[in-house]
Amino acid sequence: MLRDKITEFFVELDDFCNEFSSQLKHVPVLESSPVKSRNRHGKLSDSEMMSIYLLFHYGQFTNFKHFYTQYVCKHLGDLFPNLISYVRFNARQERILLPLMLYLKYKGLGKSRGINYIDSTLLRVCHIKREKQHRVFKGVASKGKSTMGWFFGFKLHLIVNDRGELLSFYLTKGNVDDRNIDVMSAMTKDIFGKLFGDRGYISKALAELLFQDGIQLITKIRKNMKQQNLSDVDAILLRKRALVESVNDELKNICKIEHTRHRSVKGFLVNLISGLTAYCFFPKKPSLNITPIETNQLCLWAA
Template sequence: MILKDQITNIFVQVDDFCKEFDSQIKQMKFQALGDEKKRRNRRSMMSDSEIITIMIGFHLGAHKTFKHYYREIVCGYWKNLFPKALSYNRFIELQQRSFVVFALFLKEKCLGKCTGICFMDSTTLKVCRNQRIHNHKVFKGLAERGKSSMGWFYGFKLHLVCNEKGELLSFYLTKGNVDDRNPKHIKKMTEQLFGKLFADKGYLSKALWEMLFADGIQLFTKLRKNMKNHIMKMEDKILLRKRAIIETINDELKNHCQVEHTRHRSVNNFMMNILGSLSAYCFFPKKPSLNLKKVNDGQLFLSFA
């Protein structure tokens, strides 16, 4: 179970961001509409910062169902931290109102910075079992069938980019039938990246390599059996073997943060679940990382002009 000190620390960071966001929104409304008429601005009993903190706390803990977590932990064990807690049904209705603030908080405060070494991969988000595809109605028209290395599935794909410290740099959500090499979403994911990008065989594409190279990013992938070998530095070969770091992140997101489950009853709550999972991972005290150190072997190299 998460300690109260941890929840308090998360709430302080979220609350500071929400206050800054509210002040900016008020200033923009004043400039656009003026202050001639009085407009209704009724606030909920629970603030956006409290709702976001509760969502992050659920994905940080080991709870499997949000209903049990909210009723037993939030309304019970953390009653002094959230004295104005709403009923469970009302909280589910109100949590989608915090989507914009939650998404901005994740982008501005939770994501890491590029260090020149990045890893990219995608993972499947199944919304139902394959036997129930024809009866599924929640994501009808949104989710699509796709195929991964683990077989066929029905749902979405979550594309992630991380650095060698295990920090998330960017993410993108697509339908299940979208190719990993789609230049549209890769262009958006790599806008603020530079240096070297390591990925699996699913990202093998000459056009993609040329597009990223023009943006100052060098793509490294493993080769297929029928492809000729290319000369590569030993440092890059070692980093390519360490691409399992992003596989570990996908595993923690699915098994610990519960980014994937088949109990969704609305699209809005599905999106809030993804934001909560990614934000909770960013608050992990220990992330999978690589301890990279360059050793000077003392050898001398001659260079000719």
């Protein structure tokens, strides 16, 4: 099964990398740097490296070093005849960051269907007690607080549709509020219809801003707030907000986008983007049994 999946990854990514390379040739070159650098092809192509990363994040392994040295090198040598050492592989990982991000942006993300869910999840980079002595993300990550307590790291903001497909994502420092206007504006550019969130997104100014763009923000209410005038369908969909939490759970526990062993910021980004991309290849995602019909209403399917 894994061998079939690696073939699927490689075919898809190799086609994209070839297209990306052809488009890159037409980009005008800026002033050349005084520092000379070699621009030769490596033994292991970018599409092969990206395929290996996606296979790791597909959910069968938890430690990348053990995965590469004990599984890829020993059992996938016929699929990757030009494998390099683990140290060299890590040294070259930053070169695949840009093509991975572009693939996720233009090929991996889904499309809004009018029913959208938003949530944020924390990404710890170290234990909170080691915050002051942490060096890798010093000046980059920050201290924040969630319902689970204090943490040091980042926040990943996600919007998914009713099929569990990623629509947009945004990475911020840990102390950035979920209702940040700049973050919400950037994430909802291609979103329409209804956007369901938890109490952390309660904001009159945010709701009015999104309404101007054709998006209705629907959130749970606090105990001291007046009851909302929601339709039966909206009330049901609001109770299904656990969908986006299930997506966050799969990203962390299956795709392993969070761990505290990073040795560089670029390595953290490669791990995050490849995990999000691997999730897009999942054949079965958390979803709701609903479908829009021609009357712009919602028809609930039988469970």
